[in-house]
Amino acid sequence: MTTIEADAVIIGSGPAGVSAAWPIVEAGFSVVMLDAAARPTPEPPAMDLTEFRRSGDGWRHAYGDDLCGLALGGLRSPKFATRIGQAVLADACHPMIRATDFMPTRSFSAGGLSKMWGAVAPAYDDWDLREYPIRKRDLDPSYRALAARIGLSGGDDDLTDFHGSGLPLQPPRWLTPIGARLLDRYCRSKPLPGFMLGTARNAVATETIADRRPCNSCGLCLYGCARGAIYDSTHDLAGLRRKPNFRYISPALVTRLPAIDDPALTVDIEGKGHYSVAKARVLVLAAGTLNSTGLVLARCLRAGRKQRLLTNPVAALAFFLPSRIGQPLADTTFSLAQLSYRLEISESSDYASGNLYTADGLPLAILAEKLPVSRPTALHLSALMASALVLATFFLPGRYSQNAVTLNIRGDGREELVVEGRISEDTNMLILEGIKKLARAMRHLGAIAVPGSRSIPVSGTDAHLAGTLPMKEHGEDLTCTPDCELRPWRGLFVVDGSCLPDLPSKHCTFTIMANADRVGRVLVKRLGNNRVGLSI
Amino acid sequence: MGQRNGVEHVLVTGANGYIGSRLVQMALNQGRAVTILGRSDREASPLARFVKWELGTDLPEFVLDTNQTALVHLAHDWTDRGEAGINYRGTIKLLTSARRLRVARFVFVSSVSARADALNAYGRIKWRIEQLLDDADTVAARVGLVYGGPARGMYGLLLKLVSSTPILPMVDPCRLVQPIHVDEVCHGLLALADGETTGRVGLAGPVPVTFGEFLKTLARETSAASLIVPSVPLRLALLGASVASHLPFVVKVDRERILGLAGAPQLNCKGDLETLGLSVERVEVGLRRDPIGTKALLREGSILGRYVSRRHVRGNLIRLYARTIRTLDEDRAGPLALPWLALYAPSLLRLYEPRRSDAVLAKRLHVAMALAEFSPEGVSTMDGSGVAARSARLLCAFWQVSLDAILFPFRLWLKR
Numbered sequence: 028m029t030t031i032e033a034d035a036v037i038i039g040s041g042p043a044g045v046s047a048a049w050p051i052v053e054a055g056f057s058v059v060m061l062d063a064a065a066r067p068t069p070e071p072p073a074m075d076l077t078e079f080r081r082s083g084d085g086w087r088h089a090y091g092d093d094l095c096g097l098a099l100g101g102l103r104s105p106k107f108a109t110r111i112g113q114a115v116l117a118d119a120c121h122p123m124i125r126a127t128d129f130m131p132t133r134s135f136s137a138g139g140l141s142k143m144w145g146a147v148a149p150a151y152d153d154w155d156l157r158e159y160p161i162r163k164r165d166l167d168p169s170y171r172a173l174a175a176r177i178g179l180s181g182g183d184d185d186l187t188d189f190h191g192s193g194l195p196l197q198p199p200r201w202l203t204p205i206g207a208r209l210l211d212r213y214c215r216s217k218p219l220p221g222f223m224l225g226t227a228r229n230a231v232a233t234e235t236i237a238d239r240r241p242c243n244s245c246g247l248c249l250y251g252c253a254r255g256a257i258y259d260s261t262h263d264l265a266g267l268r269r270k271p272n273f274r275y276i277s278p279a280l281v282t283r284l285p286a287i288d289d290p291a292l293t294v295d296i297e298g299k300g301h302y303s304v305a306k307a308r309v310l311v312l313a314a315g316t317l318n319s320t321g322l323v324l325a326r327c328l329r330a331g332r333k334q335r336l337l338t339n340p341v342a343a344l345a346f347f348l349p350s351r352i353g354q355p356l357a358d359t360t361f362s363l364a365q366l367s368y369r370l371e372i373s374e375s376s377d378y379a380s381g382n383l384y385t386a387d388g389l390p391l392a393i394l395a396e397k398l399p400v401s402r403p404t405a406l407h408l409s410a411l412m413a414s415a416l417v418l419a420t421f422f423l424p425g426r427y428s429q430n431a432v433t434l435n436i437r438g439d440g441r442e443e444l445v446v447e448g449r450i451s452e453d454t455n456m457l458i459l460e461g462i463k464k465l466a467r468a469m470r471h472l473g474a475i476a477v478p479g480s481r482s483i484p485v486s487g488t489d490a491h492l493a494g495t496l497p498m499k500e501h502g503e504d505l506t507c508t509p510d511c512e513l514r515p516w517r518g519l520f521v522v523d524g525s526c527l528p529d530l531p532s533k534h535c536t537f538t539i540m541a542n543a544d545r546v547g548r549v550l551v552k553r554l555g556n557n558r559v560g561l562s563i
Numbered sequence: 564m565g566q567r568n569g570v571e572h573v574l575v576t577g578a579n580g581y582i583g584s585r586l587v588q589m590a591l592n593q594g595r596a597v598t599i600l601g602r603s604d605r606e607a608s609p610l611a612r613f614v615k616w617e618l619g620t621d622l623p624e625f626v627l628d629t630n631q632t633a634l635v636h637l638a639h640d641w642t643d644r645g646e647a648g649i650n651y652r653g654t655i656k657l658l659t660s661a662r663r664l665r666v667a668r669f670v671f672v673s674s675v676s677a678r679a680d681a682l683n684a685y686g687r688i689k690w691r692i693e694q695l696l697d698d699a700d701t702v703a704a705r706v707g708l709v710y711g712g713p714a715r716g717m718y719g720l721l722l723k724l725v726s727s728t729p730i731l732p733m734v735d736p737c738r739l740v741q742p743i744h745v746d747e748v749c750h751g752l753l754a755l756a757d758g759e760t761t762g763r764v765g766l767a768g769p770v771p772v773t774f775g776e777f778l779k780t781l782a783r784e785t786s787a788a789s790l791i792v793p794s795v796p797l798r799l800a801l802l803g804a805s806v807a808s809h810l811p812f813v814v815k816v817d818r819e820r821i822l823g824l825a826g827a828p829q830l831n832c833k834g835d836l837e838t839l840g841l842s843v844e845r846v847e848v849g850l851r852r853d854p855i856g857t858k859a860l861l862r863e864g865s866i867l868g869r870y871v872s873r874r875h876v877r878g879n880l881i882r883l884y885a886r887t888i889r890t891l892d893e894d895r896a897g898p899l900a901l902p903w904l905a906l907y908a909p910s911l912l913r914l915y916e917p918r919r920s921d922a923v924l925a926k927r928l929h930v931a932m933a934l935a936e937f938s939p940e941g942v943s944t945m946d947g948s949g950v951a952a953r954s955a956r957l958l959c960a961f962w963q964v965s966l967d968a969i970l971f972p973f974r975l976w977l978k979r
Binding site: 078080081083084085089093095098132353356390392395400401402403409411 | 685751865869870872873879883887890891910913916920928929930931932933934935936937938939941942945953954956957959963964966967968
């Protein structure tokens with residue numbers, strides 16, 4: 028049995044884990060990061076779009092070496108079908124999950140879900156944080172530090188305040204003609220009440236940052252960014268690993284958290300058949316909402332107790348710009364969000380939001396699949412339509428989700444996480460109403476909704492999972508303190524999505540990272556002046 | 564080969580035939596010594612010993628190295644139509660001389676059609692011979708409709724028929740047959756040689772299928788084609804066969820074969836197969852293990868690929884298609900029965916394409932489309948087939964959609 032000793036042990040290498048690690052490492056404390064990742068994620072395609080289309084090898088990236096991506100249904104995000112998507116979601120095995128009407132998205136790979144995220148990175152404002160025991164000013168230093176480190180790009184427009192102002196921004200060089208045109212029309216037309224449009228706020232570098240090269244609009248975003256322009260937490264991991272007081276251990280699957288009354292904070296690790304115990308002064312749980320929740324519930328054996336699980340109820344809709352139909356497929360494009368919008372929800376002070384994407388970087392089969400014509404015609408039409416299409420996502424705040432997660436001890440004594448998803452009739456109505464409103468606003472901008480293109484996927488498809496161990500000023504067991512220390516443990520901090528008490532319709536990753544950074548800073552104060560050397 | 568408690572030496576008659584050649588190969592692969600008894604060693608395996616022998620003569624005197632020897636008697640003289648003819652007398656001679664040589668087991672290969680009142684002489688002869696074999700060292704294997712492996716024997720004939728025509732009139736296609744793969748037959752025969760079973764043992768598909776269904780499966784699994792099997796009266800079929808025998812370039816069908824098709828009783832052989840430890844798969848499963856099954860899936864890939872990309876497709880795309888179907892469609896990884904004409908004019912699938920997206924063909928078309936998109940052929944199509952002007956591209960799309968609309972009623976009608 029090997030013993031690991033360090034000031035802080037962080038479980039998970041996703042965006043939350045690396046964000047919490049930075050302040051602690053930079054303050055000179057020793058940090059050990061435990062990662063379940065057993066295999067490297069596959070290399071993204073290093074070519075341009077034309078080459079990619081003609082190489083005859085693109086199917087590998089689109090559907091995986093074993094072509095399993097083709098077996099997935101059309102109601103999922105196309106990212107899940109890709110080689111990198113499959114690799115990121117593979118091997119997640121502990122604890123087992125049984126899901127009904129829910130897509131349990133989690134990752135056991137290095138970098139976690141950030142290896143396949145959409146990179147949309149807006150900051151929360153005080154209205155978004157109204158259910159939180161912290162305010163925007165608590166997060167501001169972290170937002171700023173992060174923005175500089177991960178590289179945020181976006182424009183200065185109606186949504187600047189909505190996305191968070193006062194952050195260092197790089198210019199949105201990835202904006203495609205179709206995105207620029209919609210934005211231009213929006214700026215010139217009379218604004219529709221309750222609808223605001225602006226450039227998306229993306230964690231995409233358009234200027235060189237460290238080893239990462241700026242975005243060149245190669246359009247292959249879906250298959251992973253070979254240039255490293257799209258941020259994922261492995262970039263930070265690489266930086267951290269260059270620090271002498273940081274140690275990364277993988278594969279190291281944490282199977283058991285410390286007991287509630289264990290001052291040594293001992294965890295069980297399973298990696299390549301070796302078991303070892305890590306003794307930490309603070310333990311940071313950043314394994315991703317489902318994994319962390321599973322570990323916590325299993326440790327305190329809260330079988331049968333339903334924990335609330337927040338997700339953003341999501342819908343998708345396609346629009347087309349008639350004047351662009353029949354344009355040849357572009358050689359450069361950008362497949363992440365181009366524009367974002369904010370849409371007021373009727374009879375509520377809440378808002379919905381979402382992003383607009385172009386479709387010319389997506390596999391055409393995804394479009395063709397939905398066309399009610401013969402297959403050759405569908406392929407032909409989708410090639411003609413791809414450059415005229417705008418795909419929109421639509422997110423409602425997490426409070427409208429009604430998911431629950433429960434720990435179940437199976438007959439064979441093994442633990443199993445049961446996730447039940449539900450979208451209520453009212454929520455459905457709200458989605459439909461919101462989408463109608465969005466369609467009206469888009470028509471105003473010259474984009475017409477494609478009939479029959481609306482889809483409301485199953486809960487969890489958004490992969491914005493949060494809120495199982497919410498931070499509260501005063502709370503019962505299995506909630507976090509404002510500093511994200513999990514009650515009733517001492518020294519166990521939760522920094523991934525689980526600690527968010529509320530989920531606005533804005534994308535949550537940037538805030539999860541900022542919060543983890545904030546907690547990292549808190550921990551630096553906590554650890555005081557005593558430093559423990561790394562010992563493994 | 565690992566540990567095997569069975570006969571070490573197998574004597575085979577009829578080793579040049581469809582089953583015989585496969586049996587010799589399998590026995591050799593299992594590490595057994597094989598002696599071929601036959602008229603000529605032209606096609607014999609160089610690994611097997613050859614001993615000259617002819618049906619109707621005694622076995623020549625030769626020394627057996629081991630008393631663990633079995634004889635599998637497959638030889639049959641098709642010209643003999645008499646019930647006490649060369650086949651009958653020859654088997655008696657063979658059996659007596661084999662016993663003299665101290666051959667431990669005598670496995671006679673009979674047929675499920677063996678009956679005293681069988682329509683064809685073959686069934687009657689086999690039945691007659693079976694009556695001779697009631698001793699502790701003999702066993703008769705009643706073999707069902709054998710398929711698979713090289714295209715020889717009855718299987719070769721049927722393959723030739725189903726691949727040459729979309730409509731195959733057949734005598735009594737509703738009659739049940741019990742197909743068994745040639746490798747399963749050989750496994751069964753060797754198991755019989757090893758064991759102590761006596762009497763008559765069924766080596767046939769435990770679940771009978773209609774003969775028409777069998778032929779359709781054969782067409783689908785070997786050439787991805789659909790087949791219509793109308794029923795013809797026996798007399799007409801016999802007349803047709805005798806006319807065909809006088810025409811050049813036409814598949815010749817022996818009268819005996821047609822009579823054999825007309826009446827084979829069912830045999831409950833589940834128990835026999837269990838005793839032998841032999842599992843007999845369904846026809847499609849058996850064929851998919853054969854090279855010919857892969858060929859059919861490639862052919863399907865070629866047809867669907869040409870259909871969706873509207874141009875000739877290359878081997879890469881076709882092989883990728885076959886691989887994808889094998890990976891994704893585990894339940895029924897075989898080829899589909901596509902209309903016969905689709906091979907020559909894949910665009911005709913426009914009439915045939917299912918409207919429901921959960922239909923198997925619809926799923927396959929989606930795979931073909933998804934892969935075509937990432938192939939150079941597909942990219943050329945999507946680029947607008949070289950048409951640069953936007954108006955021309957739009958016009959082309961308009962024509963495509965109109966064509967779909969015009970053909971829609973036909974599609975509905977065909978699917979009905």
